[in-house]
Amino acid sequence: MAETGRLTGNPAPALSPVTLLRAAIILGVLAIWEFLSHSGWLYRDVVPSLLAIGRALLELLTHGEYYFNLGVTTAEVGFALLVGGVAGVAAGILLGANRFLAKAFEPYLYYLGPTPKIIFFPIMIMYFGVGPESKVALGTLSCFFPVALSVAAGMRQIDRVLIRVGYSFRANTWQMVMKIYLPAMRHPIINGVRLGLGVALIGVLLAETKLSNKGIGFLIIQAYSIFDMPRMYAMLIVLFVLSIGANALVGRLGGLHSIKRT
């Protein structure tokens, strides 16, 4: 850990060449954008001026409707993560602990995991209706696979000594899970939850763009249908910032930043 201290304890100067280059790239992109918006080379409003996007961003962030829809999407993603995450952890522990079950069922999870989950949306609508429940169900389905696979892989990497310690204390299954498996698998679980969060978010938002009357996905597709491009850009910017931030937060809470450096 002393190494970690040395690595992180010497921050780069505020105006390092890297910072300057980053600033130059950002300014360059913004300048090109502004030039294109006034050039008339592209269809009108496809590239709106930065001022229009800024105004739309301000309007969006000061409007109660946006926060209501953000709340709806956050709740849907939260439920999806909770249900899919718990089911994924349970399935992962089961597969990780039992070699036979892993050989029998893990290939299905492995190959089903990367298939496009949005194609299940028509089925979810039939099962759960057009309300938020079908979005939660799609998010749950999306989130289940990465969590289950990550936990199953993490389970197999647990130090055998820890498991033997648990058995030598005559721990029952529940105690083994709570005292040995889960603490030893903190990082794979957080990694899985991180991946799960990303795909649950995408699943929920795509479902909202397809069929809904509330949520951020609905607002995005509404902005598209009335061709309010500055508003659409503003929403995409906020959404990207929120999703990247949420991803980084989950990683930081789980201490993933510390794994990379040790």
Add this chain to the structure above:
Amino acid sequence: MTAATARRSRSPLPAATGIGALVAFFATMEVLVQSGMVNRFIVPPPSEIFGSFGRVIVEEHVFGRFLQTLTECLTAGVMLTVFGVAGGVLMHRFKLLQQACETWVAALASAPIVLMYPLFLVIYGRSAWTIIMMGFFAALPPVILKTIEGISGTRKVLINVGRSFNLTPSQQFWKILFPSALPTIFVGIRLGLIFALINIVGVEFLINYGGLGQLINDLAERYDLAGTYAAICFVILVSVLFFMALEKVERWLRPVD
């Protein structure tokens, strides 16, 4: 590995259990639906789903749709390979650029890029290019990151061999760095193609245009339940075969691992 362990690991019992569980699941669903315990207007009986495979394949021109999705995926794949590998090489060549932009590319890899599809619809219209560009942009970050990783991971001894032969920077790249990084670059291309396929089928479904994704949307809107389920099974089958084929190519490229 002992002989007993080797025998156990090759035993067909686990695979048979998996298949058996799947068959048991379908049989249970069939009984539940036929007995009326599960509403057949929500879940069609599996026998009806399997029976509709032939109809969907013939009447809905599945082969043509499959070719359309494959063409979109391969077009995105070619663009990914060209721009992703070139981007990675460029970032490796100019260290300052790499230090400035690598975290941005990594952040983009976790961003929901597919949600930009309404924007792409505005730019490219409701056409195959919207789908291709969506697949391309969503899959670009892993190709760039894996290219950088592959080139940076070239063993020092290989680089020193190149130096001892007084190779020019261009020769050093084409004779040493690139061949050494090729397996890792292919991992990136494989990941990119998987991301591209997921996004392409997803966007086809969402904008109701193109190949296999549109087929599901079409059948669902016609409330052809058995057909919808059959089409979903077909898309899953195609995706799984696509991933397996990519894995085989990757294993062929890096036999040592």
